[in-house]
Amino acid sequence: MTAAQIFKALGDPVRLEIVKRLADGSAYTMNNLSKDLGISRQGARKQIQVLVSANVVFLKPIGRETLVTLDMSSLELARAFITSMENQWDQRLNALKNFVEK
Template sequence: MAVAEIFRALGDPVRLEMVQRLSSGAPCTISTVSNQLGITRQGARKHLQVLADASIVTMRPKGRDVFVELDRSSLDQAEQFIRELERRWDQRLTALKSLLEDNER
């Protein structure tokens, strides 16, 4: 289940903070990210790799730097997944409800 990887990547406070900052701010380098969060560059790098593996983020090297940028597609995927869950759940509830109404007759 690929979507589990996306949720897993988002399920860490540090990475979620990264994603939030990236959603508002401009694309920035790995060092910038690590400075903002107050953790080691290597630590930040690992987190960013997790996000990249889940396609939540893309990293393009440019000269000496590596620029990190948000990628909408997996966010979309996660959103769609949740909506589908909710759809099924609602469907079940309404089915249950109409069943009860039938029994009242």
């Protein structure tokens, strides 16, 4: 999965709320997770599917329920991507600073 895909998956208020809840560990079944999002169950299902496709989340059917679990490695990848850009930026500024001081 690319960084852009993960960012895209996180780039929706409903999906981000879902991910936030999962990180909290408070909700973990489809039904549970679909409540109080302001949209229908089927609507929520589609958003969860987007997260599944981006590997931000994975599903595990247990009996008649389906467990939803966060895949932390995707968050880690996203964070690492941002950090690397921040590092690039800092290095550039330092290089500029050295040039000026010389």
